Amino acid sequence: MKALTALAGLIGAMALLLGGNPAARAAEDDTKIALKLFGKQDIESDLGTCRFSLWQDDRDPETDRYAYLFHVNSGDRGYAGPARVKIGDTVHQLFELAAGGAASNEVAGHYLYASDNREVRVHIEIRSADQSGEDNRISDAVMTVIQKGKVPFVAIAKGVLGCGGQQTASAAPAYQPDARAPGLPNGIPIGRQTLLNDMSELPPVLVQLMREQTGDECDVDGYHAWGGARYVINDYYLLWEVPCISAAYQAASVLAVTENPPRGWGNLLTLPNPPGISGEDYQAMNADILGPKGLVRTTALSRGVGDCGRYRVHRLIDGPGEVLELELLEYREKTDCDGIEMAPKEWPLIYQSY
Incomplete structure (x- = not known):
């Protein structure tokens, strides 16, 4: 408060000194x-x-x-x-x-x-x-x-x-998470997004790993509407979004890690599925990266109107051997494409780890 008061006094004194002279007022x-x-x-x-x-x-x-x-x-x-x-x-x-x-x-x-x-x-x-x-x-x-x-x-x-949005008291109530879990646990914080001008700015090692490891899941050499993105994790690691597929109403990227700055080593991050759903995959569909919380939300729509599909939340964590990996926190799926639209985070809960 003292600093603000002093600043206000300084501005007021300048106004008194300059007030009578048009040229001085212009300078002010x-x-x-x-x-x-x-x-x-x-x-x-x-x-x-x-x-x-x-x-x-x-x-x-x-x-x-x-x-x-x-x-x-x-x-x-x-x-x-x-x-x-x-x-x-x-x-x-x-x-x-x-x-x-x-x-x-x-x-x-x-x-x-x-x-x-x-x-x-x-x-x-x-x-x-x-x-x-x-x-x-x-x-x-x-x-x-x-x-x-x-x-x-x-x-x-x-x-x-x-995140209350613009709802009023008469609007529909906000989604309430499962009573067992008061909130999503945070992951390793992710720095702000830097968009790449085109895919030539991606580390070559990541493009090569995409060709070798993602198989039919991705078409890294095909057409993509954007060039990808880079995020700073810390002084040691960078996180990258590498374009994977671009479809009519949705797109997928692959999340990958390199050293900071890149030196020829890279690792593609898989997105684990819950028990009972086989395997892992690379496709981060319609990825939404919540940087300060270290979370990655993905929504894979089953059709363009968006009334069905699967929704996953992962967090970035330290894995064994000083590597980074993604941990599944929540999995939701709406299989009935009934024309009823709702937020993906309100789809039926299949799995929750927290």
Whole structure:
């Protein structure tokens, strides 16, 4: 608080010194961060079921056209990011650098985001939050925006962090996991996704292993709509998504590990099936990687309308012999393609290991 008070005093003194001179006021404008509010209709990927959103404390995002200061979808579409803030006419994409500090209701007290070039940084301090279902409702937060060559901009905010989505009290209740298991155990954290421009950026050893080991499961040399992705695990390992198949309504990748940086060694990760379902496979269908939790969710649809198929959750763990592997946590399957659509995580539970 002392730092914020001192900053406010500094800005006020600058305003008094510069206020009477038009040229000086123009110079002052050059030092200001032109932070802009935006609405949910401005978020290209729509509000996710899992999200971290902040809005100006005197605005209501449900009724005000412009209310949001900061927004990032997470969980339901993979690792959190990119976040967005709007400065002037530019929407900046930010990625999480760190989270921690004193917690409020199991929510970290501090979050730091930055653009890839570090030109824009956002520090968020959550001072009060209360749990409401799967959401943490943030009643008091301070958001500080730092841009190179500008005076930091401080905003008081409210918001939400969690996976409750946009349901209201009258909406259908959120899925409740099996009473035996209060929640999914975390795996080894996975860093944020870096998309590859094309498959030529994949380590050659992984492409060769795909040809040798995946057989008819994959067509690594065929057409793929994307080039794959890379994730940092730690100073020793990288995780890769290698395109496997691209079909009409779904796609599969293979998860693989190399040294960090790659040096000619690689290992393809298999996805175990539950007891009673034979074998393992390589296909991570429609993979959803929850980076901070170290989880990988896959959904294999039996047909395009998405009313049947199988859903698996694995976590990344240390295996024997200092290798990484995937452990099956949950397996669900809906075999009746009856036209009734529901979230895959609500399909009948076949197996649960936690």
